[in-house]
Amino acid sequence: MENQTESKRRRVILFPLPFQGHINPMLQLANLLYSKGFSITILHTNFNAPKTSNYPNFTFRFILDNDPHDQRISNLPSHGMAAFNRLFVFNEHGAYELRHELELLLASEQVSCIITDALWHFTQSVADSLNLPRLVLRTSSLFCFLAYASFPLFDHLGYLNLADKTRLEEQVEGFPVLKVKDIVKLGFKSSTDPIGQMLGNMVKQTKASSGIIWNSFKELEEPELETVIRDIPAPSFLIPFPKHFTASSSSLLDQDRTFFPWLDQQPPNSVLYVSFGSTTEVDEKDFLEIAHGLVDSKQSFLWVVRPGFVKGSTWVEPLPDGLVGERGRIVKWAPQQEVLAHEAVGAFWTHSGWNSTFESICEGVAMIFSPFMGDQAFNARYMTDVSKVGVYLGTVWEREEISNAVRRVMVDEEGEWIRENARVLKQKADVSLMKGGSSYESLESLVAYISSL
Template sequence: MLKVKDIVKMGFKREKDGAGGMIDNMVKQMKASSGIIWNSFKELEESELETIRRDIPAPSFPIPFAKHFTASSSSLLEHDRSFFPWLDQQPPKSVVYVSFGSVAQVEEKHFMEMVHGLVDSKQLFLWVVRPGFVSGSTWLEPLPDGFPGERGRIVKWAPQQEVLGHEAIVAFWTHGGWNSTLESVCEGVPMICSPFWGDQPLDARYVSDVWKVGVYLENGWKREEITGAIRRVMTDEEMRERARVLKQKLDVSLMKGGSSYESVESLVAYVSSF
């Protein structure tokens, strides 16, 4: 499933003090642990969870965190809610939400490709541009005059789960970090993935090739591909239906007797047994 360029982009090396060494240590600690809580749910990664259960003897408890607590409650950045009146006025399934997490950074030339890609798509958008996201800029200095205009809104930070659950949101352009990916799955929102490093290329490949609920922008920041990806996600009814079905499976798993419900019950019983 993975391509060579995905593995290269993940950036994991076997050096003792590098990311590869950190992962080796994580696996050792998991194998020695009394139990493992996974931020996921059975129906999303059933075969992968079964493989883990064969390789790691510790009890596993897949629980989708996004449905049990709000990530925004622990955010280190202040949320801007001033855009909600604008978002509330937009038609259902009309706005592309754009956010690349709390760490990623891009060069100015790539930032401008993103700007042109959004403009050329002619779609409504809500864009989270974190201060420092553009290398060499404090915040929005590179933006051309008149952008974003009435078609979009730009904020420094936003309550992501609330935004993804808004009826006006039709797609999520994301870096593909696992928290963001799962939050999007939980709300049935198709994705456009522009991964940077770590697990993100793997998550993006699952979104596009396994679950088929999004598009992987594999060739970097090219305005034509950005525009094409936005238009595809806006109009691909089969993709949107698959995203809706995944959300439905998650919702069912949370009901009494469902896999996530039972996982929480099992975890409580397991912890209480000590």
């Protein structure tokens, strides 16, 4: 009670990256800290602004893109991966405005710390200049962070600018779980190009922070945690956010719930849930291969097709009438954690983003992995070959391979083994939350740590 009473007088400032996969865990963390007695201020851009009415107990302050005449941001695309250009602009030019905003907050009340997304690497120098402790939220896995930290080595080994395509199936030196093609899939040619520099700065400033919060749990990545503890002096806190709060309230898209009566009527473990995240895109040809593969598998499916997912189409216009039939349902967006927790769902075909992957782990749902970009290939390899909770399909879209992968997980004997592994991981996550468990203790330590700052 003493810690909670003290924390009620302290404010925590949180600064998420303005993308769905980063907003979700940061606002889950905000909810968690609020439940522990802290006052919460959220700094955010107007771009991809959250629905503030869903968070009446938080204070929101909008920064960095308030000037419509700022040519650095006014002409930037607001959709797809091109929107990530904002990251470079804000990391390069955002320090003055952030410092001004923080000075106003610090002058008006007692602030314990700022917690920023790790990719907001410019915030470390600002926090240091104000003697304000900065913790980081890393929205991907520990394994992924360690791989990013090894990019200079990967560059030296020639993986990033690979000329010899026969090396694609080689194991990555120092990371035998990965294949060279997983590094190539990142899509940049050097650790010193803009993306490489941003990731390098992220790693450097994460190591310089006052603490790291991970959306994970010890039993999932124990060897990686040992490496992080050995290499980084700042304390690490592993907390499985989906076990505490859903991400529904932070969704930037309206969620369709009309399919639930249909889902409720399906037998247990009979439905494949399909969703490729909030930013991915496919060509029309690939979209049709996915559709035919799902139908040919003869398994029931719930497929999230986000508007803009099919290049050149508004939604599902290329889909032939009657192809999906009664076995499938297509929606624009869904409350994912609620779907994954539904007893009718037997597996999840995912783009392998960390939020989706981890939500599936927390619900004990087996997966099919089709990574598109960034850390997704790392997540897919680790979950396939280490945790063994899914099959790696990739994104070379052929209907026969898709159908076979679906049946492997949903019907075949191999799938039962994979689903059992997923159930075991869920049980480990559940146990970690019990008093004395690793996640329980990590959360208690985080609260005490922030209260002491």
